[in-house]
Amino acid sequence: MEKYEKLEKVGEGTYGKVYKAKDKITGQLVALKKTRLEMDEEGVPPTALREVSLLQLLSQTIYIVRLLCVEHVDNKNGKPLLYLVFEYLDTDLKKFVDTYRRGPNPRPVPPSVIQSFMFQLCKGVAHCHSHGVLHRDLKPQNLLVDKDKGILKIADLGLGRAFTVPLKSYTHEIVTLWYRAPEVLLGSTHYSTGVDMWSVGCIFAEMARRQALFPGDSELQQLLHIFRLLGTPSEEQWPGVSALRDWHEYPQWKPQNLARAVPSLEADGVDLLTKMLQYDPANRISAKEALEHPYFDSLDKSQF
Amino acid sequence: MEYELENPLTGFEEHQSDTIPSLFSSESDHMPSMSYILSSKTRDLDISARRQAIPMIFQFSCNPDPFIPYLAVNYLDRFISRQELPHGKPWMIKLLCISCLSLAAKMKQNDFSLTDDIQRKEGFIFDTETIQRMELLILGALKWRMRSITPFSFIYYFLSLVKLKDPSLRQALKNRATEIIFTSQHEIKLLEFKPSIIAASALISASQELLPLQFPSFRAAISSCIYVNKEKLLDCWNVMNSTVMNSYESILDMIISLSTNNTPVNVLDLHFSTTTTTSQSAAATAAIVTERDIKRRKISDLRYCNDKSFQLTQIQQC
Numbered sequence: 159m160e161k162y163e164k165l166e167k168v169g170e171g172t173y174g175k176v177y178k179a180k181d182k183i184t185g186q187l188v189a190l191k192k193t194r195l196e197m198d199e200e201g202v203p204p205t206a207l208r209e210v211s212l213l214q215l216l217s218q219t220i221y222i223v224r225l226l227c228v229e230h231v232d233n234k235n236g237k238p239l240l241y242l243v244f245e246y247l248d249t250d251l252k253k254f255v256d257t258y259r260r261g262p263n264p265r266p267v268p269p270s271v272i273q274s275f276m277f278q279l280c281k282g283v284a285h286c287h288s289h290g291v292l293h294r295d296l297k298p299q300n301l302l303v304d305k306d307k308g309i310l311k312i313a314d315l316g317l318g319r320a321f322t323v324p325l326k327s328y329t330h331e332i333v334t335l336w337y338r339a340p341e342v343l344l345g346s347t348h349y350s351t352g353v354d355m356w357s358v359g360c361i362f363a364e365m366a367r368r369q370a371l372f373p374g375d376s377e378l379q380q381l382l383h384i385f386r387l388l389g390t391p392s393e394e395q396w397p398g399v400s401a402l403r404d405w406h407e408y409p410q411w412k413p414q415n416l417a418r419a420v421p422s423l424e425a426d427g428v429d430l431l432t433k434m435l436q437y438d439p440a441n442r443i444s445a446k447e448a449l450e451h452p453y454f455d456s457l458d459k460s461q462f
Numbered sequence: 463m464e465y466e467l468e469n470p471l472t473g474f475e476e477h478q479s480d481t482i483p484s485l486f487s488s489e490s491d492h493m494p495s496m497s498y499i500l501s502s503k504t505r506d507l508d509i510s511a512r513r514q515a516i517p518m519i520f521q522f523s524c525n526p527d528p529f530i531p532y533l534a535v536n537y538l539d540r541f542i543s544r545q546e547l548p549h550g551k552p553w554m555i556k557l558l559c560i561s562c563l564s565l566a567a568k569m570k571q572n573d574f575s576l577t578d579d580i581q582r583k584e585g586f587i588f589d590t591e592t593i594q595r596m597e598l599l600i601l602g603a604l605k606w607r608m609r610s611i612t613p614f615s616f617i618y619y620f621l622s623l624v625k626l627k628d629p630s631l632r633q634a635l636k637n638r639a640t641e642i643i644f645t646s647q648h649e650i651k652l653l654e655f656k657p658s659i660i661a662a663s664a665l666i667s668a669s670q671e672l673l674p675l676q677f678p679s680f681r682a683a684i685s686s687c688i689y690v691n692k693e694k695l696l697d698c699w700n701v702m703n704s705t706v707m708n709s710y711e712s713i714l715d716m717i718i719s720l721s722t723n724n725t726p727v728n729v730l731d732l733h734f735s736t737t738t739t740t741s742q743s744a745a746a747t748a749a750i751v752t753e754r755d756i757k758r759r760k761i762s763d764l765r766y767c768n769d770k771s772f773q774l775t776q777i778q779q780c
Contacts, residue, residue: 201594202601204568208465211569211608215470218488228606230598238598288480446480 159231159241162190169299178246187246188226192239206240213242213315216289221282223247223302223313244313249305251275251361252298259368266422272365273427273457275303275310277449279358281462282312284445287351291315296357297337298364335380336360336370340391341439343381345403352439355448359434366420366427381408388435389413396438426453465569467529467614485615486689489657492536492610498543499654509650511547511555512539516648518559525572528644529614533566534559535647536610537600544603556586561596569608613643616661624669624676624683631673638668642706649705655698662690663699667706 162179168189169176177190193206210228217225224245230238258267279301286293293300293315300314339356341349363371372387374380385391390411391399399405416435417428430453433443443451470485515538523531538558547554601608617636626632642664646652652660662684669680685692 201564201590201597202568204571207565207568207601207608208571210606211465214606215488215609218484225606228601238594284480289484 159229161229162188162243164190189223189244189246191242191244193242210240210242212289212291216286216291216315219282219285220309221278221285221311222315223311247302247304247309247311249303250299250313251301251303251310251365254303254305255298255365255368267365267368269422269424271308272362272423273454274308275301275365276358276362276430277454277457277459277462278310279312279361280445280448282310283354283358284449286312286315287354287445292349292351293354293357295337296354296361297334298361299334301361335374335377336372338380339439340381340384340437341402343377343384344399344405347403350439351444352442355434355442355445358445358448359431362427362431362434363420363423366423371419377404385409385411387414387416387419388437391437399437424453426451426455429453465571465609467533467610467612468617470609470611470615482619485611485619486658489611489615491607492540492612493656494539494543494653511542512650514552515542515555515559518556519563522559523563525567527570527572530563530566530570530572532612532644532647533569533610534562536612537562537565537604537608539653541600541603545599553586557588557592557596558600560588561593561600564593565597565600565608611657613657613661613664614640616658617665620662620665620684620687623687624680626676634672635665635668638672639664642667642702645709646702646705649701651701652698652705655694655701658689659691659694659698660702662687662695663702666695666699667702 161182163182165178165180165187167175168178175192179188179190180186181188210225213225216222226243226245229241229243231241233239255267258265283293283296293312295314296312300312302311302313303309304311335343337357337360339349339353342353360371372380372383374383385408390408393400416432417423417425420428420431423431430443430448430451433451434448436442516535519531519534519538523534541558541562547558617639621632621636626635639661643660646660646664655663666677666681666684670677673680684690685695
């Protein structure tokens with residue numbers, strides 16, 4: 159770890175503090191993430207081993223933040239602690255969108271940027287899903303952006319037990335619910351790739367609106383935000399919904415026109431968004447299918 | 463988060479075809495370094511370390527899962543290709559073997575622990591902290607790329623290229639190719655070939671043994687695959703064939719040495735017939751071995767003499 163000079167704290171990741179640091183020899187900027195993975199009597203914990211090696215395999219694509227190496231330092235008790243060293247990108251999608259919303263010159267995010275970022279996001283999600291990995295916590299803060307090159311990469315992959323998405327993060331920061339799929343909010347335990355596609359839909363809308371689509375501050379409020387816009391789900395629309403663990407009787411709202419929530423988005427974009435925000439996870443578009451959607455027809459894909 | 467050697471990318475079933483290009487593009491990350499392969503032809507030291515280590519791995523592995531020692535040898539090869547072992551420290555090789563096995567067992571969600579008894583019998587005792595440090599050293603050298611892409615990862619893909627209607631034939635081919643891959647792991651000359659080429663060669667060899675009539679079309683289908691370099695495939699197949707033949711011979715040699723009731727004269731009269739069994743037992747697949755072959759073995763390839771214990775323990779594994 160002496161290899162790196164910590165420069166500043168850049169965030170509170172789900173698993174702890176994240177530092178911007180510099181490789182003292184090469185000058186390369188990196189993001190250092192301390193994990194909670196401590197050695198036990200059995201040496202390197204098997205979960206850490208399997209998960210870090212999966213992360214290593216996943217980060218082969220340019221759409222996922224690259225894991226450069228894993229370092230270990232001894233803690234006070236002489237036990238090695240693991241640090242993950244990632245490539246550093248200068249900003250994240252939340253900060254990026256904020257610069258268009260606030261500041262001296264508020265303006266919409268250019269449609270071509272939204273289109274390109276959505277394509278890269280779907281590429282990254284498709285890559286994760288094809289490797290059997292759900293992200294489970296996709297949100298603008300977890301999407302790192304190189305604004306000069308127009309690159310977006312997925313970070314903070316939540317892999318499994320050692321990395322489970324907690325309700326409260328390590329640093330007691332409340333974990334946001336805004337991007338959480340309705341089946342997760344309703345207590346479904348058998349969720350799949352659809353949970354990530356719901357989040358992708360919410361992020362899509364947020365780029366177009368420059369503010370969150372469903373900004374709930376509790377699980378119930380989060381559901382009500384969703385129901386008010388998309389209508390209260392019915393058994394016909396989503397078979398089995400009323401049998402989910404946390405289902406209750408809710409006020410009956412009728413679906414609103416989604417296009418009105420994202421006025422700046424063109425018709426193909428609204429169609430793609432509609433397919434991402436389907437209540438029944440089985441009807442939700444997959445990342446791979448999304449890449450083939452007409453919304454991306456006008457994109458120059460040769461750059462990817 | 464499970465890890466299976468036959469499907470290292472843990473894909474959802476519907477996505478399996480999507481990961482094929484990733485498998486081919488990442489396989490080189492899971493091989494010994496190229497400079498090692500080139501220099502191993504001249505560096506006797508590493509070869510001898512490897513030859514000592516492989517039997518040890520099979521000896522220490524008390525787990526019935528044959529993929530665990532296979533994976534451990536993959537880690538060992540990659541480690542010694544990147545990190546020179548200190549001279550004159552035989553305990554170092556033991557520690558390395560134990561740590562590779564421990565990591566492989568963890569990846570396969572299996573328990574691995576050497577009881578103190580075994581350690582004492584073997585004349586060494588490493589405390590857990592020492593093994594931990596070694597594990598971290600290996601992880602660092604291998605860059606935590608522990609989901610090795612091995613020849614087993616490509617078997618399903620290559621099998622899908624050939625049209626075999628009978629599922630039991632597919633299974634027989636897969637089983638035989640799997641055996642060939644296990645048997646030929648100790649051959650240092652195979653280290654230079656990519657896992658996919660080894661898988662393709664093993665399947666071609668298996669088809670030659672089991673389906674001689676379909677063999678030409680089988681070979682054509684695999685060698686025309688866009689991911690396969692035909693020349694490398696041919697080279698690899700040649701090395702593999704001689705390795706497999708040699709291993710039959712050393713198995714035979716072992717059977718001979720084990721059969722105390724037979725006089726040497728009787729043994730030389732023994733004939734083994736080709737068998738198409740799909741059993742996991744390597745011994746059961748001992749193929750045509752003639753008196754001429756036995757003689758040939760005796761005058762050549764002293765290399766394999768050292769590997770007898772490896773063969774023996776491998777068979778006991780199965």
